Amino acid sequence: MRFGEFGGRFVPEMLIPPLEELEEKYEELKESEEFRRELDYLLRSYAGRPTPLYYARNLSKKTGGARIYLKREDLLHSGAHKINNTLGQALLAKHMGKSRLIAETGAGQHGVATAMAGAKLGLKVDVYMGAEDVERQRQNVFRMKLLGANVIPVKSGSRTLKDAINEALRDWSRSFEHSHYLIGSVVGPHPYPTIVRDFQSVIGKEIKAQILETEGCLPKAIIACVGGGSNAIGAFHEFIEDREVRLIGVEAGGKSIESGEHAASLSAGEKGVLHGMLSYFLQDEDGQILDTHSISAGLDYPGVGPEHAWLMETGRAEYVTASDGEALSAFMELSRTEGIIPALESAHALAYGMKLAEQLDRDDAIVVNLSGRGDKDMGIVMEVLENA
Amino acid sequence: MLEKSLVTFITAGDPSPKKTLDFMLVLERYSDVIELGIPFSDPVADGSVIQKASIRALKKGFRVRDVFEIVRGFRDHSEKKVVLMTYYNPVFRMGVEKFIRLSAEAGVDGIIAVDLPADSSREYVELCTKHGIRTIFIASPNTTDERLRVIDEASTGFVYLTSDYGTTGKRERIGERAFDLLSRAKSICRNPVGVGFGVSKEEHVRALIQAGADGVIVGSAIVELIEMYGEDADKHIEERVRELAKGLTDDPGS
Numbered sequence: 001m002r003f004g005e006f007g008g009r010f011v012p013e014m015l016i017p018p019l020e021e022l023e024e025k026y027e028e029l030k031e032s033e034e035f036r037r038e039l040d041y042l043l044r045s046y047a048g049r050p051t052p053l054y055y056a057r058n059l060s061k062k063t064g065g066a067r068i069y070l071k072r073e074d075l076l077h078s079g080a081h082k083i084n085n086t087l088g089q090a091l092l093a094k095h096m097g098k099s100r101l102i103a104e105t106g107a108g109q110h111g112v113a114t115a116m117a118g119a120k121l122g123l124k125v126d127v128y129m130g131a132e133d134v135e136r137q138r139q140n141v142f143r144m145k146l147l148g149a150n151v152i153p154v155k156s157g158s159r160t161l162k163d164a165i166n167e168a169l170r171d172w173s174r175s176f177e178h179s180h181y182l183i184g185s186v187v188g189p190h191p192y193p194t195i196v197r198d199f200q201s202v203i204g205k206e207i208k209a210q211i212l213e214t215e216g217c218l219p220k221a222i223i224a225c226v227g228g229g230s231n232a233i234g235a236f237h238e239f240i241e242d243r244e245v246r247l248i249g250v251e252a253g254g255k256s257i258e259s260g261e262h263a264a265s266l267s268a269g270e271k272g273v274l275h276g277m278l279s280y281f282l283q284d285e286d287g288q289i290l291d292t293h294s295i296s297a298g299l300d301y302p303g304v305g306p307e308h309a310w311l312m313e314t315g316r317a318e319y320v321t322a323s324d325g326e327a328l329s330a331f332m333e334l335s336r337t338e339g340i341i342p343a344l345e346s347a348h349a350l351a352y353g354m355k356l357a358e359q360l361d362r363d364d365a366i367v368v369n370l371s372g373r374g375d376k377d378m379g380i381v382m383e384v385l386e387n388a
Numbered sequence: 389m390l391e392k393s394l395v396t397f398i399t400a401g402d403p404s405p406k407k408t409l410d411f412m413l414v415l416e417r418y419s420d421v422i423e424l425g426i427p428f429s430d431p432v433a434d435g436s437v438i439q440k441a442s443i444r445a446l447k448k449g450f451r452v453r454d455v456f457e458i459v460r461g462f463r464d465h466s467e468k469k470v471v472l473m474t475y476y477n478p479v480f481r482m483g484v485e486k487f488i489r490l491s492a493e494a495g496v497d498g499i500i501a502v503d504l505p506a507d508s509s510r511e512y513v514e515l516c517t518k519h520g521i522r523t524i525f526i527a528s529p530n531t532t533d534e535r536l537r538v539i540d541e542a543s544t545g546f547v548y549l550t551s552d553y554g555t556t557g558k559r560e561r562i563g564e565r566a567f568d569l570l571s572r573a574k575s576i577c578r579n580p581v582g583v584g585f586g587v588s589k590e591e592h593v594r595a596l597i598q599a600g601a602d603g604v605i606v607g608s609a610i611v612e613l614i615e616m617y618g619e620d621a622d623k624h625i626e627e628r629v630r631e632l633a634k635g636l637t638d639d640p641g642s
Binding site: 008009010011012013014016017018156157162163166169170173174175176270271272273274275276278281283285286287288289 | 428429430431432433435436439443446451452475476477478479480481482502503504505506508525526527528529530531532535539550552553554555
């Protein structure tokens with residue numbers, strides 16, 4: 001239930017029974033051969049797994065130093081790793097007899113992936129999205145609607161992801177009898193951080209098999225971006241016991257850490273309790289949660305999954321930041337050298353990956369998790385470049 | 389802590405710490421316990437009325453320590469019980485013991501931490517007991533009898549029953565769920581029980597008291613008056629609370 005002191009179940013009392021129900025059903029289903037077969041089939045035939053581990057030869061040459069491999073989660077159906085988790089949880093919801101999915105989304109990727117899973121499995125989908133994000137991510141809003149989901153703009157608070165989560169929790173507290181709250185990252189009350197991690201750990205399992213096949217040894221480092229942290233945990237988990245592999249999470253450094261306009265909860269936050277978990281949060285001295293900033297709406301969350309907090313405290317994983325500018329440069333670089341347009345989230349991981357590669361030898365291999373593709377970010381990038 | 393009591397809730401610092409004290413002095417004439425909400429940036433257990441009150445207070449620069457000043461001010465005038473309603477993060481951030489100690493020093497009688505479940509609260513309960521602060525934990529209509537026992541065990545003030553699922557906010561009627569929970573709680577709990585969430589009319593109060601509730605908690609129905617009338621809400625609050633308090637008596641005509 002806890003990762004060290006982190007995690008837990010800090011929610012109003014009425015959410016405890018549905019969380020207990022979820023935990024019980026999940027424990028039962030994850031052992032079920034039939035459930036695993038069903039999910040495996042969906043991941044292969046519908047989502048497009050396994051994704052390739054691609055050697056970015058041009059980028060590696062240009063960067064110098066270690067060989068950079070990209071785990072191509074951007075090639076999945078929906079364009080991001082989010083689909084691994086939404087298919088898993090939607091299937092779980094269906095087995096629990098729920099008829100409706102509630103989701104919240106920042107950049108829209110999780111909303112789109114939930115809408116797809118809902119459409120595929122015949123579940124009604126309501127997606128809460130900060131009003132600000134509805135404006136920033138109009139294409140994804142349109143996609144969700146096309147997929148039959150209902151998008152509810154949230155006008156309270158900072159009108160971004162954290163407020164959408166608040167609304168989703170409120171909805172769930174009155175509708176849990178027939179609705180499943182499909183949390184999109186390794187955050188929230190127990191058992192969500194574990195469930196989402198389990199569904200995302202397919203990423204690391206594939207990386208391990210693929211890199212052993214290509215390189216014959218494990219990589220020096222695995223690098224992934226961290227907002228809530230689901231793609232990072234997914235990539236890291238299989239390697240936690242392999243101490244020789246550095247696990248590096250890259251948070252959104254925004255304009256800069258000093259400016260306060262960022263979303264780096266582990267690098268610049270404090271321990272706290274929000275959205276059902278004890279973890280690190282950006283907050284003031286009174287424990288009021290602060291607004292965040294990132295060029296990437298998908299990283300724009302003031303907290304982080306509790307397992308990351310634990311991996312940081314135990315020293316097993318390192319957490320660093322990449323600024324908006326560094327992410328944007330990496331975004332352009334990958335587009336030009338490899339013909340791959342990454343999501344702005346993934347561009348954060350890439351920015352640090354390139355920096356690290358420079359410091360390593362040609363014999364070393366590192367893996368950057370390319371968690372999503374950049375199509376959704378065209379509007380933001382165009383705006384930034386036009387104003388530059 | 390409750391004996392056929394009306395518990396009234398307002399948000400501290402809305403619209404200002406000074407007015408909060410004035411409103412408390414109105415409330416104490418009709419209620420046995422005043423519940424003061426500590427404004428929080430992300431109040432997921434609350435509906436829009438109380439959420440907006442939190443935002444109003446925070447925008448005016450309300451700090452958590454202001455609540456202790458308000459209670460201290462109130463203690464100069466009244467012996468009525470004051471309980472703080474808070475999310476856990478402000479408590480955790482200040483340091484659990486420090487928060488409880490400052491509450492006790494200010495004259496607070498009890499604390500409700502809405503997102504701290506009874507079964508993860510041992511240290512918190514021990515610290516509250518050490519400083520003479522009563523603990524109040526919440527039970528909901530879907531709480532099992534087994535958990536009701538755990539909640540009752542952790543509570544030293546009263547057990548707060550929510551009348552329905554969802555968040556705080558006025559409801560047209562108090563449904564069967566509330567009465568089912570009330571009757572289960574009365575047979576299980578050694579603490580007095582109060583019912584809140586959705587209570588907004590004299591007949592709600594009367595029905596719950598007649599069904600055995602030791603107290604009835606009213607929040608949004610008062611806070612909405614502060615939203616409407618701001619600094620001038622005193623007489624509107626007085627009218628509404630006087631009306632609600634009539635529900636404590638058996639006779640609708642009294």
